[in-house]
Amino acid sequence: MLDNLSSRLGQMVKTMRGQARLSEDNIQEALREVRMALLEADVALSVVKDFIAKVKEKAMGQEVIGSLTPGQAFIGVVNDALTELMGTQNDALNLAAVPPAVILMAGLQGAGKTTTVGKLSRLLKNDEKKKVLVVSADVYRPAAIEQLKLLATQIGVEFFASDVSQKPVDIVLAAKDYAKKHFFDVLMVDTAGRLAIDEAMMAEIKAIHAAVDPVETLFVVDSMQGQDAVNTAKAFDEALPLTGVVLTKMDGDARGGAALSVRHVTGKPIKFIGVGEKVDGLEPFHPDRLANRILGMGDVLSLIEDVQKGIDQESAAKMARKLHKGKKFDLDDFMLQIQQMKNMGGIESLMAKMPGDIAAMAKAVPEGTAEKAIKRTEGIINAMTPQERRKPELIKASRKRRIAMGSGVSVQEVNRMLSQFEQSQKMMKQFSRGGMGKMLKMAQGLKGIIPK
Numbered sequence: 001m002l003d004n005l006s007s008r009l010g011q012m013v014k015t016m017r018g019q020a021r022l023s024e025d026n027i028q029e030a031l032r033e034v035r036m037a038l039l040e041a042d043v044a045l046s047v048v049k050d051f052i053a054k055v056k057e058k059a060m061g062q063e064v065i066g067s068l069t070p071g072q073a074f075i076g077v078v079n080d081a082l083t084e085l086m087g088t089q090n091d092a093l094n095l096a097a098v099p100p101a102v103i104l105m106a107g108l109q110g111a112g113k114t115t116t117v118g119k120l121s122r123l124l125k126n127d128e129k130k131k132v133l134v135v136s137a138d139v140y141r142p143a144a145i146e147q148l149k150l151l152a153t154q155i156g157v158e159f160f161a162s163d164v165s166q167k168p169v170d171i172v173l174a175a176k177d178y179a180k181k182h183f184f185d186v187l188m189v190d191t192a193g194r195l196a197i198d199e200a201m202m203a204e205i206k207a208i209h210a211a212v213d214p215v216e217t218l219f220v221v222d223s224m225q226g227q228d229a230v231n232t233a234k235a236f237d238e239a240l241p242l243t244g245v246v247l248t249k250m251d252g253d254a255r256g257g258a259a260l261s262v263r264h265v266t267g268k269p270i271k272f273i274g275v276g277e278k279v280d281g282l283e284p285f286h287p288d289r290l291a292n293r294i295l296g297m298g299d300v301l302s303l304i305e306d307v308q309k310g311i312d313q314e315s316a317a318k319m320a321r322k323l324h325k326g327k328k329f330d331l332d333d334f335m336l337q338i339q340q341m342k343n344m345g346g347i348e349s350l351m352a353k354m355p356g357d358i359a360a361m362a363k364a365v366p367e368g369t370a371e372k373a374i375k376r377t378e379g380i381i382n383a384m385t386p387q388e389r390r391k392p393e394l395i396k397a398s399r400k401r402r403i404a405m406g407s408g409v410s411v412q413e414v415n416r417m418l419s420q421f422e423q424s425q426k427m428m429k430q431f432s433r434g435g436m437g438k439m440l441k442m443a444q445g446l447k448g449i450i451p452k
Contacts, residue, residue, distance in 0.1 A: 116246055
């Protein structure tokens, strides 16, 4: 996500070392770098001009105080300007309405609209504890109706049946009536998309909007379209009273110009960003956190939220009690740690939100590598007997050969996994002795799990 922009801005900081003060001379080169970085990220030219002017105005003459270098002071100015450009704070969904609160999703075909309906429904169900009904008004693609039905089953929300013989307005009115009678909190409406904006499409979605009077009208746009995404959002905003934007495929876009342009050009807040194909791959959009990630400062708040959501508090407490009693951290505990890390989004996702070098290391690892390594580790542990998992010291050469054959890996991989386990065991031993101040070493411990 936004890798090119992060890299260019990181290089820019190096050009400003050794200066005692931010002045017009020493920020001129830095501003050129920022301008080029934004243009390469496919940010709209009008946005770039306004952004550079604001940064220059705020940076001119600013004192470099304390232990800050000029580069760090300038990055602070750029960070504030980036945050302001993208909207300052997260704009949450407005669900303050007589149930059901209707959320209408609009967008072009291929933007990930139906998948986003599923992801947002899951988020509302799990995080907001809402009773959600989903319906598809896309009568032009039977596959879209079937896709939403499968997603609804997967995430555990109810699907309102529709078919291609019905009219879109009739479908959504029937769904709203059903939702009202069965006490649903939220009705998610998926609409038809086209390959391009046309009059028929706009007329249809206007009619649907008038029929159900949604509290939220969200425009789903593919962030990889760059400036085209912003132009499309602007066209939809002129036809519909949009309340927000959802940017999809943010994890696949190294440029990220849409994220930096859409709020400025349309005036509509980015409410969510889609990352990955999995149903949990939707995040509330926090401009300040994304600005931090762009500038290599990590996204610690999102990291903490991921940990809080993914960790099983009861299991964690049970492990803490066990360690406190002096019992050893065993392979069953190690497996539990791995499974909880998967619930948090996986190692790659966690490391990408960490500051500096750790995030850079995550980017250098080919996508999916860590996930494959975790699956191999799980396979190795599953090939062990219960006794071996409780007493890893029993695992000698002959047992290693049997475990390797049973899990379909080499003996060397078994040895590597056991070495990683021993590192975790030492770390947990330190924690049990009250060394919680050493928790920062956990980040370094993650390195051993990712194969080089």
